[in-house]
Amino acid sequence: MSRARPATLTLDAFIPYRLSVAANAVSQRVARVYAEQYGLSTQEWRLIAVLGEDGERTQLDLVKRTRMEKVPVSRAARALEDRGLVRRTQSEHDARSRRLSLTPSGRRIYERVAPAALEAEAEVLAELAPRERATLRTLLERVERSAIRALRPTP
Template identity: 50%
Template sequence: MSLVRPEREEEGLRLDAYLPYRLSVASNAVSGLIARAYQDRFGLTIPQWRLICVLAEDGALTQGQIVARTVMDKVTVSRATQGLVKRHLVARSEHHADARSHVLALTTEGRRLYAEIAPLALAYEAALIAGLAPEEVTLLKRLLARLQAAAGQLNGEDPPNVSLR
């Protein structure tokens, strides 16, 4: 791995200008806002919401497929699954090809909750990007996908399957 050094090293690291820091702060601010809304109104954690959303979009999946799709770790997905199964929002069934694995799917109640939350999620997104032009939003999504791919490549991972819908 070859890392490029900044041209003006004498400036040193300035945290507020450091892109990884700015991305983290922005992500934490957005996640905190959304997390409070989901927790207060629906009693869901962010991982639980992500799991519900992925199952609503993709249909039934194994926990391993959810880990790959959401880039959440196995323990986080397992805990989110347990909470959702306990609330009867997700059903767990045996995997036909692998007895050690389970297939997860939204229940009727889970699909109903998704239908209630999805418009709220879209409204939050619209409010967050209200000050940006449509082409800026498109560019931002493209740049974020490229940064994610670059980070994965530096980490020795395969390129992510990122949708820019």
């Protein structure tokens, strides 16, 4: 009688681990831009980046867009508001909801950091050919969609 061998986990071959390690390394490199120059946390920069690109959003929109939990989004929003980088206003449609937008100071930081973040991205991806970069983006989008689908409750 033969018994199946239990699967062994080899971290260096485990895609979720590799994605996490790569994401952390890339994030740390890009974080130098906004952390050293502007004293922003990763969560704060994510909110500034989304608001800079998308414009005014609710905190729930920011949770969905960044895939961050509600509490870190709320803390980052509060910290940015305290620093005068984000403005919070009451939603016209829901008295409990707050809409966030960049202040002129927040917009200036976004306009300064975004090009530097793109330079850091280019540095990190320098060993990849343009075609490989496009393939990587496509594959990451597909993995993300698949993971989101897997998170949905089953009927």
